[in-house]
Amino acid sequence: MKKLILSLFVFVFGYQLYGQTYNTFEPSKTQFMLRGYGHTGFEYMDSNDEAESTFLGLTYAPIFLYKHSDRLMFEAELEFKLEGNELEIGLEYADVMYVLNKNITVRAGKFLLPFGTFMERLHPAWINRLPNAPLGYGHDGIAPSSGIGVELRGAFDLGGPRLNYSIYSTNGPRLNDGSEEPEEAGILQFENFEDNNLAKAYGGRIGILPFSDSSAELGFSAYSTSGTGEEDSQYEDVGAFLFALDFSYVKPISPLKGIVDIKAQYNNSNVDTATFIEVHEDGDAEEYSFDNQSNSFYAQLSYRPTMVESDFMKKLEFVGRYSDFNAPEGAEWEEASVQYAFGLNYWLSWRSVIKLSYQTTETEGGHGADGITNTDGLFIHWAIGF
Amino acid sequence: MNHKSRDMKSIHKITVTVASILVVLITIVACTSTKEVYTPVLEKEVADSDQEFKIEKSGAQLWGEVCNRCHIAPSPSDYNDTDWETISLHMRVRANLTEKESKKIEEFLKSAN
Numbered sequence: 001m002k003k004l005i006l007s008l009f010v011f012v013f014g015y016q017l018y019g020q021t022y023n024t025f026e027p028s029k030t031q032f033m034l035r036g037y038g039h040t041g042f043e044y045m046d047s048n049d050e051a052e053s054t055f056l057g058l059t060y061a062p063i064f065l066y067k068h069s070d071r072l073m074f075e076a077e078l079e080f081k082l083e084g085n086e087l088e089i090g091l092e093y094a095d096v097m098y099v100l101n102k103n104i105t106v107r108a109g110k111f112l113l114p115f116g117t118f119m120e121r122l123h124p125a126w127i128n129r130l131p132n133a134p135l136g137y138g139h140d141g142i143a144p145s146s147g148i149g150v151e152l153r154g155a156f157d158l159g160g161p162r163l164n165y166s167i168y169s170t171n172g173p174r175l176n177d178g179s180e181e182p183e184e185a186g187i188l189q190f191e192n193f194e195d196n197n198l199a200k201a202y203g204g205r206i207g208i209l210p211f212s213d214s215s216a217e218l219g220f221s222a223y224s225t226s227g228t229g230e231e232d233s234q235y236e237d238v239g240a241f242l243f244a245l246d247f248s249y250v251k252p253i254s255p256l257k258g259i260v261d262i263k264a265q266y267n268n269s270n271v272d273t274a275t276f277i278e279v280h281e282d283g284d285a286e287e288y289s290f291d292n293q294s295n296s297f298y299a300q301l302s303y304r305p306t307m308v309e310s311d312f313m314k315k316l317e318f319v320g321r322y323s324d325f326n327a328p329e330g331a332e333w334e335e336a337s338v339q340y341a342f343g344l345n346y347w348l349s350w351r352s353v354i355k356l357s358y359q360t361t362e363t364e365g366g367h368g369a370d371g372i373t374n375t376d377g378l379f380i381h382w383a384i385g386f
Numbered sequence: 387m388n389h390k391s392r393d394m395k396s397i398h399k400i401t402v403t404v405a406s407i408l409v410v411l412i413t414i415v416a417c418t419s420t421k422e423v424y425t426p427v428l429e430k431e432v433a434d435s436d437q438e439f440k441i442e443k444s445g446a447q448l449w450g451e452v453c454n455r456c457h458i459a460p461s462p463s464d465y466n467d468t469d470w471e472t473i474s475l476h477m478r479v480r481a482n483l484t485e486k487e488s489k490k491i492e493e494f495l496k497s498a499n
Binding site for chain 1: 408448459468471473485
Protein backbone atom coordinates (compact mmCIF):
# COMPACT_ATOMS: atom_id res chain seq x y z
CA MET A 1 0.00 0.00 0.00
CA LYS A 2 2.82 2.35 0.92
CA LYS A 3 4.49 1.60 -2.40
CA LEU A 4 1.27 2.36 -4.24
CA ILE A 5 0.81 5.70 -2.44
CA LEU A 6 4.48 6.57 -2.99
CA SER A 7 4.18 5.69 -6.68
CA LEU A 8 1.08 7.84 -7.05
CA PHE A 9 2.79 10.70 -5.19
CA VAL A 10 5.86 10.50 -7.42
CA PHE A 11 3.71 10.29 -10.55
CA VAL A 12 1.46 13.23 -9.69
CA PHE A 13 4.13 15.61 -8.43
CA GLY A 14 6.69 14.43 -10.94
CA TYR A 15 4.26 15.21 -13.74
CA GLN A 16 3.56 18.65 -12.27
CA LEU A 17 7.27 19.35 -11.90
CA TYR A 18 7.98 18.22 -15.46
CA GLY A 19 5.14 20.30 -16.76
CA GLN A 20 6.27 23.43 -14.95
CA THR A 21 9.88 22.95 -16.02
CA TYR A 22 9.44 22.12 -19.67
CA ASN A 23 6.08 23.63 -20.56
CA THR A 24 6.58 26.29 -23.22
CA PHE A 25 3.25 27.94 -22.25
CA GLU A 26 2.29 28.44 -25.85
CA PRO A 27 -0.94 30.45 -25.87
CA SER A 28 -3.90 28.48 -27.10
CA LYS A 29 -6.02 29.77 -29.95
CA THR A 30 -9.08 30.12 -27.76
CA GLN A 31 -8.82 32.28 -24.69
CA PHE A 32 -10.91 32.68 -21.58
CA MET A 33 -10.51 35.75 -19.40
CA LEU A 34 -12.16 36.96 -16.24
CA ARG A 35 -12.29 40.71 -15.86
CA GLY A 36 -14.72 43.07 -14.17
CA TYR A 37 -14.97 45.62 -11.44
CA GLY A 38 -16.16 46.15 -7.90
CA HIS A 39 -16.86 49.06 -5.62
CA THR A 40 -17.79 49.79 -2.05
CA GLY A 41 -18.15 52.89 0.10
CA PHE A 42 -20.02 55.02 2.58
CA GLU A 43 -22.98 57.32 2.02
CA TYR A 44 -24.57 60.01 4.17
CA MET A 45 -27.91 61.41 2.99
CA ASP A 46 -29.89 64.28 4.42
CA SER A 47 -33.37 64.65 2.92
CA ASN A 48 -35.62 67.39 4.33
CA ASP A 49 -33.83 67.14 7.70
CA GLU A 50 -34.12 63.34 7.82
CA ALA A 51 -30.60 61.95 7.88
CA GLU A 52 -29.36 58.47 7.22
CA SER A 53 -25.97 56.94 6.67
CA THR A 54 -24.74 53.53 5.62
CA PHE A 55 -21.66 51.61 4.60
CA LEU A 56 -22.28 50.03 1.24
CA GLY A 57 -21.76 46.35 0.64
CA LEU A 58 -19.37 45.59 -2.15
CA THR A 59 -20.85 45.47 -5.61
CA TYR A 60 -19.03 42.87 -7.67
CA ALA A 61 -19.40 42.73 -11.43
CA PRO A 62 -17.36 39.96 -13.06
CA ILE A 63 -16.99 40.07 -16.83
CA PHE A 64 -16.41 36.81 -18.67
CA LEU A 65 -14.64 37.02 -22.00
CA TYR A 66 -14.32 33.94 -24.18
CA LYS A 67 -12.34 34.58 -27.35
CA HIS A 68 -13.11 31.69 -29.64
CA SER A 69 -11.06 33.06 -32.54
CA ASP A 70 -9.84 36.40 -33.87
CA ARG A 71 -13.39 37.08 -35.05
CA LEU A 72 -15.67 35.28 -32.64
CA MET A 73 -16.15 36.17 -28.99
CA PHE A 74 -18.63 35.65 -26.19
CA GLU A 75 -18.90 38.23 -23.43
CA ALA A 76 -21.05 38.34 -20.31
CA GLU A 77 -21.26 40.50 -17.21
CA LEU A 78 -22.93 39.56 -13.97
CA GLU A 79 -23.63 41.97 -11.17
CA PHE A 80 -23.79 40.95 -7.53
CA LYS A 81 -25.11 43.72 -5.33
CA LEU A 82 -26.09 43.88 -1.66
CA GLU A 83 -29.22 45.99 -1.47
CA GLY A 84 -32.02 46.10 1.11
CA ASN A 85 -30.49 43.26 3.13
CA GLU A 86 -30.64 41.02 0.08
CA LEU A 87 -28.17 39.86 -2.50
CA GLU A 88 -29.30 40.97 -5.92
CA ILE A 89 -27.90 39.18 -8.94
CA GLY A 90 -28.27 40.64 -12.39
CA LEU A 91 -27.16 39.78 -15.89
CA GLU A 92 -25.93 43.06 -17.33
CA TYR A 93 -25.20 41.55 -20.72
CA ALA A 94 -24.45 38.21 -22.35
CA ASP A 95 -23.88 38.21 -26.06
CA VAL A 96 -21.97 36.55 -28.82
CA MET A 97 -20.21 38.70 -31.39
CA TYR A 98 -18.68 37.97 -34.76
CA VAL A 99 -16.47 40.32 -36.78
CA LEU A 100 -17.84 39.99 -40.31
CA ASN A 101 -15.23 42.30 -41.82
CA LYS A 102 -13.26 45.37 -40.79
CA ASN A 103 -16.38 47.54 -40.82
CA ILE A 104 -19.15 45.26 -39.56
CA THR A 105 -19.52 43.26 -36.37
CA VAL A 106 -22.71 41.41 -35.57
CA ARG A 107 -23.83 40.89 -31.97
CA ALA A 108 -26.72 38.82 -30.66
CA GLY A 109 -28.02 38.21 -27.18
CA LYS A 110 -28.44 40.67 -24.34
CA PHE A 111 -26.21 43.64 -25.00
CA LEU A 112 -25.72 47.16 -23.70
CA LEU A 113 -27.68 49.52 -25.90
CA PRO A 114 -25.80 52.35 -27.57
CA PHE A 115 -28.41 54.90 -26.55
CA GLY A 116 -26.00 57.75 -26.00
CA THR A 117 -22.75 56.74 -24.38
CA PHE A 118 -23.29 56.78 -20.62
CA MET A 119 -24.82 53.34 -20.11
CA GLU A 120 -22.76 51.61 -22.76
CA ARG A 121 -19.34 53.06 -22.08
CA LEU A 122 -19.22 55.18 -18.94
CA HIS A 123 -21.35 53.62 -16.20
CA PRO A 124 -18.87 51.07 -14.69
CA ALA A 125 -17.77 52.29 -11.27
CA TRP A 126 -14.08 52.44 -12.17
CA ILE A 127 -14.87 54.57 -15.27
CA ASN A 128 -17.66 56.81 -13.95
CA ARG A 129 -16.01 59.84 -12.34
CA LEU A 130 -18.76 60.17 -9.73
CA PRO A 131 -20.21 57.53 -7.37
CA ASN A 132 -23.57 57.33 -9.10
CA ALA A 133 -25.31 57.89 -12.41
CA PRO A 134 -26.80 61.24 -13.43
CA LEU A 135 -30.56 61.78 -13.09
CA GLY A 136 -32.60 59.94 -15.69
CA TYR A 137 -30.61 56.69 -15.64
CA GLY A 138 -31.09 53.46 -13.72
CA HIS A 139 -34.37 52.44 -12.05
CA ASP A 140 -37.27 54.55 -13.37
CA GLY A 141 -34.87 56.24 -15.75
CA ILE A 142 -35.82 57.04 -19.32
CA ALA A 143 -32.63 55.89 -21.02
CA PRO A 144 -32.62 52.20 -21.96
CA SER A 145 -29.51 50.40 -20.78
CA SER A 146 -29.68 46.97 -22.41
CA GLY A 147 -31.84 44.94 -24.73
CA ILE A 148 -32.22 41.43 -26.09
CA GLY A 149 -31.88 41.18 -29.83
CA VAL A 150 -29.42 41.52 -32.66
CA GLU A 151 -27.11 44.36 -33.62
CA LEU A 152 -24.76 45.44 -36.38
CA ARG A 153 -21.99 47.83 -35.42
CA GLY A 154 -18.67 49.07 -36.65
CA ALA A 155 -16.51 52.03 -37.51
CA PHE A 156 -15.08 53.73 -40.57
CA ASP A 157 -11.81 55.60 -40.86
CA LEU A 158 -12.52 58.68 -42.98
CA GLY A 159 -8.85 59.63 -43.32
CA GLY A 160 -8.66 61.65 -40.11
CA PRO A 161 -12.21 61.92 -38.89
CA ARG A 162 -13.89 58.68 -37.88
CA LEU A 163 -17.46 57.50 -37.94
CA ASN A 164 -18.96 54.76 -35.87
CA TYR A 165 -22.43 53.29 -36.08
CA SER A 166 -24.75 50.81 -34.49
CA ILE A 167 -28.11 49.50 -35.67
CA TYR A 168 -30.14 47.03 -33.68
CA SER A 169 -33.50 45.39 -33.14
CA THR A 170 -34.57 44.24 -29.68
CA ASN A 171 -37.65 43.00 -27.85
CA GLY A 172 -38.36 46.59 -26.97
CA PRO A 173 -39.83 48.13 -23.86
CA ARG A 174 -42.90 47.05 -21.91
CA LEU A 175 -45.41 49.69 -20.87
CA ASN A 176 -46.33 49.65 -17.21
CA ASP A 177 -50.14 49.75 -17.45
CA GLY A 178 -50.54 50.46 -13.74
CA SER A 179 -52.47 47.27 -12.97
CA GLU A 180 -49.89 46.18 -10.40
CA GLU A 181 -48.06 49.45 -9.72
CA PRO A 182 -50.60 52.27 -10.23
CA GLU A 183 -48.03 54.87 -9.22
CA GLU A 184 -45.85 53.86 -12.18
CA ALA A 185 -48.52 53.76 -14.89
CA GLY A 186 -47.02 54.93 -18.18
CA ILE A 187 -43.37 54.17 -17.39
CA LEU A 188 -41.45 52.19 -19.98
CA GLN A 189 -39.70 49.13 -18.60
CA PHE A 190 -36.73 48.11 -20.68
CA GLU A 191 -35.81 44.86 -18.92
CA ASN A 192 -37.96 42.81 -21.29
CA PHE A 193 -36.62 39.27 -21.24
CA GLU A 194 -39.59 37.89 -23.17
CA ASP A 195 -41.44 40.10 -25.59
CA ASN A 196 -45.03 40.89 -24.68
CA ASN A 197 -46.16 41.59 -28.24
CA LEU A 198 -45.10 41.25 -31.86
CA ALA A 199 -43.72 44.78 -32.14
CA LYS A 200 -39.96 44.98 -31.97
CA ALA A 201 -37.88 48.02 -31.13
CA TYR A 202 -35.48 49.41 -33.73
CA GLY A 203 -32.72 51.80 -32.97
CA GLY A 204 -29.18 52.85 -33.49
CA ARG A 205 -26.50 55.40 -32.92
CA ILE A 206 -24.21 57.33 -35.22
CA GLY A 207 -21.10 58.87 -33.75
CA ILE A 208 -18.64 61.12 -35.50
CA LEU A 209 -15.17 62.03 -34.34
CA PRO A 210 -14.34 65.08 -36.43
CA PHE A 211 -10.73 65.53 -35.33
CA SER A 212 -7.88 63.16 -36.08
CA ASP A 213 -6.79 63.10 -32.42
CA SER A 214 -10.16 61.55 -31.39
CA SER A 215 -10.59 64.33 -28.84
CA ALA A 216 -14.22 65.07 -29.68
CA GLU A 217 -17.19 62.85 -30.45
CA LEU A 218 -20.75 63.81 -31.32
CA GLY A 219 -23.46 61.19 -31.31
CA PHE A 220 -27.11 60.85 -32.20
CA SER A 221 -29.19 57.88 -31.03
CA ALA A 222 -32.74 56.87 -31.81
CA TYR A 223 -34.98 54.11 -30.46
CA SER A 224 -38.46 53.42 -31.76
CA THR A 225 -41.22 50.87 -31.35
CA SER A 226 -44.80 50.70 -32.62
CA GLY A 227 -46.12 48.80 -29.61
CA THR A 228 -45.26 48.56 -25.94
CA GLY A 229 -48.33 47.04 -24.28
CA GLU A 230 -49.43 43.43 -23.82
CA GLU A 231 -50.74 41.74 -26.95
CA ASP A 232 -54.54 42.06 -27.29
CA SER A 233 -54.64 44.70 -24.57
CA GLN A 234 -55.74 48.30 -25.06
CA TYR A 235 -52.07 49.28 -24.76
CA GLU A 236 -50.80 47.00 -27.53
CA ASP A 237 -50.44 49.83 -30.05
CA VAL A 238 -48.98 52.40 -27.69
CA GLY A 239 -45.79 53.33 -29.49
CA ALA A 240 -42.69 55.10 -28.26
CA PHE A 241 -39.88 57.12 -29.76
CA LEU A 242 -36.76 58.04 -27.85
CA PHE A 243 -33.70 59.94 -28.96
CA ALA A 244 -30.45 61.05 -27.40
CA LEU A 245 -27.69 63.48 -28.24
CA ASP A 246 -24.28 62.94 -26.73
CA PHE A 247 -21.02 64.83 -26.70
CA SER A 248 -17.54 64.00 -25.50
CA TYR A 249 -14.33 66.01 -25.45
CA VAL A 250 -11.13 64.67 -23.89
CA LYS A 251 -7.85 66.46 -24.46
CA PRO A 252 -4.57 67.19 -22.70
CA ILE A 253 -4.22 70.98 -22.54
CA SER A 254 -0.70 72.17 -21.87
CA PRO A 255 -1.53 75.63 -20.43
CA LEU A 256 -3.80 73.90 -17.90
CA LYS A 257 -1.14 71.23 -17.25
CA GLY A 258 -3.68 68.48 -17.37
CA ILE A 259 -6.40 66.57 -19.15
CA VAL A 260 -9.85 68.08 -19.55
CA ASP A 261 -12.74 65.65 -19.94
CA ILE A 262 -16.21 66.89 -20.88
CA LYS A 263 -19.19 64.58 -21.25
CA ALA A 264 -22.82 65.46 -21.94
CA GLN A 265 -25.98 63.67 -22.98
CA TYR A 266 -29.59 64.69 -23.57
CA ASN A 267 -32.32 62.02 -23.55
CA ASN A 268 -35.88 62.47 -24.73
CA SER A 269 -38.70 59.94 -24.40
CA ASN A 270 -42.03 60.31 -26.17
CA VAL A 271 -44.72 57.68 -25.58
CA ASP A 272 -48.19 57.62 -27.16
CA THR A 273 -50.89 59.03 -24.92
CA ALA A 274 -52.83 56.25 -23.19
CA THR A 275 -55.60 56.08 -20.62
CA PHE A 276 -54.84 54.66 -17.19
CA ILE A 277 -56.96 54.00 -14.12
CA GLU A 278 -56.43 55.64 -10.77
CA VAL A 279 -58.09 53.98 -7.78
CA HIS A 280 -58.81 56.43 -4.94
CA GLU A 281 -58.67 55.58 -1.26
CA ASP A 282 -62.46 55.29 -1.12
CA GLY A 283 -62.37 52.64 -3.85
CA ASP A 284 -63.62 54.83 -6.70
CA ALA A 285 -61.81 54.37 -9.98
CA GLU A 286 -61.07 57.27 -12.29
CA GLU A 287 -59.63 57.26 -15.77
CA TYR A 288 -56.87 59.70 -16.58
CA SER A 289 -54.28 60.32 -19.25
CA PHE A 290 -51.32 62.60 -19.74
CA ASP A 291 -48.86 63.72 -22.38
CA ASN A 292 -46.19 61.05 -21.81
CA GLN A 293 -43.02 63.00 -22.57
CA SER A 294 -39.89 62.88 -20.43
CA ASN A 295 -36.39 64.19 -20.79
CA SER A 296 -33.13 64.26 -18.94
CA PHE A 297 -29.78 65.92 -19.39
CA TYR A 298 -26.35 65.83 -17.86
CA ALA A 299 -23.10 67.66 -18.43
CA GLN A 300 -19.90 66.72 -16.64
CA LEU A 301 -16.52 68.40 -16.52
CA SER A 302 -13.48 66.76 -15.00
CA TYR A 303 -9.83 67.77 -14.85
CA ARG A 304 -6.72 65.77 -14.00
CA PRO A 305 -3.50 67.77 -13.53
CA THR A 306 -1.34 65.10 -15.14
CA MET A 307 1.42 67.49 -16.27
CA VAL A 308 2.26 69.04 -12.92
CA GLU A 309 5.45 68.03 -11.12
CA SER A 310 3.90 66.75 -7.90
CA ASP A 311 3.22 63.01 -8.02
CA PHE A 312 0.39 63.46 -5.52
CA MET A 313 -1.35 66.15 -7.58
CA LYS A 314 -1.05 64.04 -10.72
CA LYS A 315 -3.29 61.45 -9.15
CA LEU A 316 -6.04 63.90 -8.27
CA GLU A 317 -9.11 64.60 -10.33
CA PHE A 318 -11.67 67.37 -9.90
CA VAL A 319 -15.22 66.71 -11.14
CA GLY A 320 -18.39 68.73 -11.48
CA ARG A 321 -21.69 67.53 -12.92
CA TYR A 322 -25.10 69.04 -13.58
CA SER A 323 -28.08 66.81 -14.32
CA ASP A 324 -31.82 67.20 -14.52
CA PHE A 325 -34.82 64.97 -15.10
CA ASN A 326 -38.37 65.89 -16.07
CA ALA A 327 -41.17 63.31 -15.95
CA PRO A 328 -44.59 64.02 -17.51
CA GLU A 329 -47.04 66.42 -15.92
CA GLY A 330 -50.19 64.59 -14.85
CA ALA A 331 -48.48 61.25 -14.29
CA GLU A 332 -48.37 59.67 -10.83
CA TRP A 333 -44.60 59.85 -11.21
CA GLU A 334 -44.57 63.49 -12.30
CA GLU A 335 -41.23 64.94 -11.31
CA ALA A 336 -38.85 67.78 -11.99
CA SER A 337 -35.41 67.27 -10.47
CA VAL A 338 -32.14 69.12 -10.63
CA GLN A 339 -28.87 67.84 -9.24
CA TYR A 340 -25.45 69.36 -8.78
CA ALA A 341 -22.57 67.01 -7.97
CA PHE A 342 -18.98 67.85 -7.09
CA GLY A 343 -16.21 65.35 -6.64
CA LEU A 344 -12.58 64.91 -5.76
CA ASN A 345 -10.98 61.67 -6.90
CA TYR A 346 -7.67 60.07 -6.07
CA TRP A 347 -6.41 57.58 -8.64
CA LEU A 348 -4.43 54.76 -7.04
CA SER A 349 -3.80 53.33 -10.50
CA TRP A 350 -5.37 53.64 -13.93
CA ARG A 351 -8.22 51.36 -12.80
CA SER A 352 -8.60 52.02 -9.09
CA VAL A 353 -10.02 55.23 -7.70
CA ILE A 354 -11.22 56.66 -4.40
CA LYS A 355 -14.05 59.13 -4.91
CA LEU A 356 -15.20 61.79 -2.49
CA SER A 357 -18.37 63.50 -3.64
CA TYR A 358 -21.00 65.96 -2.47
CA GLN A 359 -24.33 66.08 -4.26
CA THR A 360 -27.37 68.26 -3.78
CA THR A 361 -30.68 67.39 -5.44
CA GLU A 362 -33.91 69.34 -5.60
CA THR A 363 -36.92 67.19 -6.49
CA GLU A 364 -40.40 68.51 -7.16
CA GLY A 365 -42.97 65.69 -7.06
CA GLY A 366 -41.91 62.16 -7.83
CA HIS A 367 -44.02 59.01 -7.30
CA GLY A 368 -46.98 60.64 -5.65
CA ALA A 369 -44.95 62.99 -3.48
CA ASP A 370 -46.02 66.58 -3.21
CA GLY A 371 -43.90 69.67 -2.81
CA ILE A 372 -40.17 70.07 -3.06
CA THR A 373 -37.65 67.71 -1.52
CA ASN A 374 -34.05 68.77 -1.03
CA THR A 375 -31.54 65.98 -0.62
CA ASP A 376 -27.89 66.47 0.21
CA GLY A 377 -25.52 63.54 0.05
CA LEU A 378 -21.91 62.85 0.91
CA PHE A 379 -20.32 59.84 -0.77
CA ILE A 380 -17.00 58.09 -0.33
CA HIS A 381 -16.54 55.28 -2.81
CA TRP A 382 -13.68 53.02 -3.72
CA ALA A 383 -13.84 51.41 -7.14
CA ILE A 384 -11.49 48.97 -8.79
CA GLY A 385 -11.43 47.50 -12.26
CA PHE A 386 -9.61 44.28 -13.01
CA MET B 387 -56.37 57.03 -32.74
CA ASN B 388 -55.31 60.56 -31.81
CA HIS B 389 -52.94 62.86 -33.70
CA LYS B 390 -50.00 62.11 -31.45
CA SER B 391 -50.42 58.35 -31.91
CA ARG B 392 -50.52 58.78 -35.69
CA ASP B 393 -47.39 60.94 -35.51
CA MET B 394 -45.63 58.27 -33.47
CA LYS B 395 -46.55 55.60 -36.01
CA SER B 396 -45.09 57.79 -38.76
CA ILE B 397 -41.94 58.38 -36.73
CA HIS B 398 -41.60 54.64 -36.17
CA LYS B 399 -41.98 53.93 -39.88
CA ILE B 400 -39.38 56.59 -40.70
CA THR B 401 -37.00 55.14 -38.09
CA VAL B 402 -37.37 51.61 -39.46
CA THR B 403 -36.94 52.84 -43.03
CA VAL B 404 -33.84 54.88 -42.19
CA ALA B 405 -32.39 51.94 -40.22
CA SER B 406 -33.02 49.58 -43.15
CA ILE B 407 -31.39 51.98 -45.62
CA LEU B 408 -28.41 52.38 -43.30
CA VAL B 409 -28.01 48.61 -43.01
CA VAL B 410 -27.97 48.27 -46.81
CA LEU B 411 -25.59 51.22 -47.29
CA ILE B 412 -23.18 50.07 -44.60
CA THR B 413 -23.19 46.53 -45.97
CA ILE B 414 -22.47 47.80 -49.49
CA VAL B 415 -19.69 50.15 -48.38
CA ALA B 416 -18.14 47.60 -46.03
CA CYS B 417 -18.25 44.75 -48.54
CA THR B 418 -16.90 46.78 -51.46
CA SER B 419 -13.91 48.04 -49.48
CA THR B 420 -10.78 46.85 -51.27
CA LYS B 421 -8.64 46.43 -48.18
CA GLU B 422 -9.79 43.28 -46.41
CA VAL B 423 -7.57 43.41 -43.38
CA TYR B 424 -5.32 45.90 -41.73
CA THR B 425 -1.62 45.34 -42.35
CA PRO B 426 0.77 46.78 -39.79
CA VAL B 427 2.84 49.76 -40.86
CA LEU B 428 6.48 49.39 -39.97
CA GLU B 429 8.03 52.26 -38.02
CA LYS B 430 10.73 52.62 -40.68
CA GLU B 431 8.15 52.95 -43.40
CA VAL B 432 6.46 55.65 -41.39
CA ALA B 433 9.75 57.48 -40.87
CA ASP B 434 10.61 57.22 -44.55
CA SER B 435 7.23 58.26 -45.77
CA ASP B 436 8.21 61.78 -46.81
CA GLN B 437 6.26 61.30 -49.98
CA GLU B 438 3.18 60.17 -48.08
CA PHE B 439 0.44 62.70 -47.70
CA LYS B 440 -0.35 61.69 -44.14
CA ILE B 441 1.89 60.17 -41.50
CA GLU B 442 0.38 57.15 -39.81
CA LYS B 443 -0.15 57.48 -36.07
CA SER B 444 1.77 55.11 -33.87
CA GLY B 445 0.11 52.63 -31.56
CA ALA B 446 1.41 54.58 -28.58
CA GLN B 447 -0.26 57.75 -29.83
CA LEU B 448 -3.55 55.97 -30.42
CA TRP B 449 -3.30 54.27 -27.00
CA GLY B 450 -3.08 57.72 -25.38
CA GLU B 451 -5.85 59.26 -27.46
CA VAL B 452 -8.39 56.49 -27.89
CA CYS B 453 -8.38 54.76 -24.47
CA ASN B 454 -8.61 58.09 -22.64
CA ARG B 455 -11.90 58.86 -24.36
CA CYS B 456 -13.64 56.75 -21.71
CA HIS B 457 -11.10 55.67 -19.08
CA ILE B 458 -7.48 56.24 -18.16
CA ALA B 459 -5.21 54.50 -20.65
CA PRO B 460 -4.17 51.09 -19.27
CA SER B 461 -0.67 50.15 -18.26
CA PRO B 462 0.80 47.73 -20.84
CA SER B 463 2.47 45.67 -18.12
CA ASP B 464 -0.81 44.73 -16.43
CA TYR B 465 -1.61 41.97 -18.91
CA ASN B 466 0.35 39.56 -21.08
CA ASP B 467 0.23 39.36 -24.87
CA THR B 468 -2.56 36.79 -24.93
CA ASP B 469 -4.71 38.82 -22.56
CA TRP B 470 -4.21 41.96 -24.63
CA GLU B 471 -5.46 40.10 -27.73
CA THR B 472 -8.66 39.20 -25.90
CA ILE B 473 -9.10 42.67 -24.42
CA SER B 474 -8.38 44.27 -27.77
CA LEU B 475 -11.21 42.38 -29.50
CA HIS B 476 -13.56 43.13 -26.59
CA MET B 477 -12.76 46.86 -26.65
CA ARG B 478 -12.90 47.10 -30.42
CA VAL B 479 -16.55 46.10 -30.30
CA ARG B 480 -17.49 47.75 -26.99
CA ALA B 481 -16.06 51.16 -27.89
CA ASN B 482 -16.73 50.84 -31.63
CA LEU B 483 -13.10 51.32 -32.65
CA THR B 484 -11.81 50.94 -36.17
CA GLU B 485 -9.81 47.82 -36.96
CA LYS B 486 -6.70 49.92 -37.47
CA GLU B 487 -7.04 51.62 -34.09
CA SER B 488 -7.52 48.40 -32.16
CA LYS B 489 -4.75 46.52 -33.99
CA LYS B 490 -2.21 49.30 -33.56
CA ILE B 491 -3.02 49.75 -29.88
CA GLU B 492 -2.80 45.98 -29.37
CA GLU B 493 0.59 45.89 -31.09
CA PHE B 494 1.84 48.72 -28.90
CA LEU B 495 0.58 47.13 -25.67
CA LYS B 496 2.16 43.78 -26.59
CA SER B 497 5.45 45.43 -27.43
CA ALA B 498 5.57 47.50 -24.25
CA ASN B 499 4.45 45.03 -21.60
